Amino acid sequence: MDRADVEAFFEAVDFPTFNARQDAGRSWADARRELAEHHPEHVSTLDVYTENFAASLVGPVPGTEEVVRELRTLGVRLYGLTNWSAEMFHEAEPAAPAIGLMEDVLVSGRVGLVKPDPRIFEAATERFALDPARTLFVDDSVANVTAARALGFRTLHFEDAAGLRTALRDLGVGVREA
Known part of the structure; x- marks a missing residue:
């Protein structure tokens, strides 16, 4: 082929x-x-x-796993909300090991809803017992960030690990500087 x-x-x-x-x-x-x-x-x-699905995955964004590890060390509760096929989700963690550092991950393919549908954010809020006003939602999709913000989440549009570090520090989270 x-x-x-x-x-x-x-x-x-x-x-x-x-x-x-x-x-x-x-x-x-x-x-x-x-x-x-x-x-x-x-x-x-x-x-x-x-x-060959695993070979199609681009792998983790450089530096992201380290940020997630620091957040865990700081005691920050970490949850995942991902648009992913239920049948292929087992390929996610090997491609992006930070996924395995989450307390729990809500997988769209398992609940039949995808971001930016507000119902998937509501499902995550219920499943993880979140208060959106006290929860930072980080995503690489502007549409997903916009949807979360409309539901009362604090939001951050993810572009790279350095930007994530800077934004977290600006919010008072004690991660080291980029």
Whole structure:
């Protein structure tokens, strides 16, 4: 399979939408059945993708795991809220070890809701017993940050670990300087 095959697959299935449906809880078996019905020429590409899913992950953002470790050492309670396929979430921690440092992670594919839907933030608030006014929500998506802010969360748009450190220090959290 070459790059052109992959690009044709991405375009034919509208991959961002396809992936969002996986994050919302559609099973990979259902995705494969739907693809076989509408785009049978791309079923083999999907099979290669799912068999090699871990290789498609870009890995952790440099420095982020260290910030998360510092926050844990400081006693900060850490929870995850992620848009991710339930069936593939087992690949997340090896690709981004900071996930394993969280007390708990709410996975969109397990609850059938995706950020920025307000209901997933409400589910997280209930599951983790959070007070949004006392909770900092950090995310790399402006849409997700905006949704959380509208629900009363304190928010931070994540761009890199150095910026996260600076923002945390500005909030009075005792992480070391970037």
